[in-house]
Amino acid sequence: MSNKTRIVVAGPRGRMGSEAVNLVDRTENFELVAVVDSRNEGKRVKDIEGLPSLEAPVYEDIDRCFREVECDVLIDLTTPAVGRKHMESAFHHGVRPVVGTTGFTDDDIAELSSVAEEKQLGAIIAPNFAIGAVLMMKFSQMAAKYFPDVEIIEQHHDQKLDAPSGTAVKTAQMIADVRESKQQGHENEKEELKGARGANMDGMRIHSVRLPGLVAHQEVLFGGEGQTLKIRHDSINRTSFMPGVKLAVETVLKMDQLVYGLENIME
Numbered sequence: 001m002s003n004k005t006r007i008v009v010a011g012p013r014g015r016m017g018s019e020a021v022n023l024v025d026r027t028e029n030f031e032l033v034a035v036v037d038s039r040n041e042g043k044r045v046k047d048i049e050g051l052p053s054l055e056a057p058v059y060e061d062i063d064r065c066f067r068e069v070e071c072d073v074l075i076d077l078t079t080p081a082v083g084r085k086h087m088e089s090a091f092h093h094g095v096r097p098v099v100g101t102t103g104f105t106d107d108d109i110a111e112l113s114s115v116a117e118e119k120q121l122g123a124i125i126a127p128n129f130a131i132g133a134v135l136m137m138k139f140s141q142m143a144a145k146y147f148p149d150v151e152i153i154e155q156h157h158d159q160k161l162d163a164p165s166g167t168a169v170k171t172a173q174m175i176a177d178v179r180e181s182k183q184q185g186h187e188n189e190k191e192e193l194k195g196a197r198g199a200n201m202d203g204m205r206i207h208s209v210r211l212p213g214l215v216a217h218q219e220v221l222f223g224g225e226g227q228t229l230k231i232r233h234d235s236i237n238r239t240s241f242m243p244g245v246k247l248a249v250e251t252v253l254k255m256d257q258l259v260y261g262l263e264n265i266m267e
């Protein structure tokens with residue numbers, strides 16, 4: 001029997017999902033055993049334009065996929081509603097999910113965590129698989145201890161549905177863990193145009209830019225007396241996320257609970 005990790009990718013025609021299919025294809029110890037697509041039932045991966053020439057079958061129904069195909073890990077890169085359903089199905093069939101889909105609510109995460117715990121199955125939900133972005137968050141948390149005045153500017157392509165990005169919110173949460181709560185700016189500050197100062201999280205401001213041509217970028221700006229500090233990360237293209245996906249697949253096999261955020265599996 002092969003000792004490769006058997007993987008199903010959901011969302012294989014998507015911008016992220018197609019990169020994940022390529023990652024599985026070129027990784028020696030990984031094997032693509034099926035994909036779950038919203039169309040193309042009964043076809044093979046090789047029949048889908050832009051995907052590698054692989055024989056793995058295409059399913060529209062994830063439950064049927066897990067009933068018919070032996071699999072260790074599900075990589076889900078779809079939408080929050082679909083991703084949640086896919087995770088529940090994975091747990092039901094003893095499959096460990098690695099999920100990059102963003103937009104899950106706190107309730108979704110709490111409920112999925114308790115299913116993972118009940119089933120003793122590892123799972124990873126990572127709103128950002130770019131290892132450099134995780135380091136940006138960690139460095140920002142270090143800096144915030146000394147620079148409590150901080151604004152976050154995140155920039156993404158204009159097809160992104162959620163704002164602010166999961167990464168911006170996560171960065172603000174990590175900063176809030178070490179920064180004393182503070183209302184920033186002038187106390188009599190007034191927005192002449194609603195939204196001009198961005199979203200407010202514990203006094204920190206978050207600004208979301210959406211433009212064609214962008215991928216995923218974030219700058220964390222700190223201001224102190226006579227000095228500023230900028231910590232910036234840029235994902236130039238979607239391959240930047242794949243080393244994080246690979247790390248998550250390798251790690252989830254050894255886990256028996258749900259972990260939210262790639263930073264929690266990085267040394």
Ligand code: NAP
Nearest residue numbers: 011013014015016036037038077078100101102127128129
């Ligand atoms: P995308 O290009 O729109 O791809 C999403 C794919 O999911 C589409 O091919 C879509 O197919 C498919 N899909 C929808 N419903 C499905 C279903 N029921 N079964 C199977 N597939 C289904 O989006 P993307 O840019 O790849 O992003 C995907 C997700 O990853 C988003 O939530 C995004 O925010 C997130 N993301 C995460 C990271 C990270 O590092 N974690 C980085 C970038 C993006 P149809 O077109 O037929 O609906």
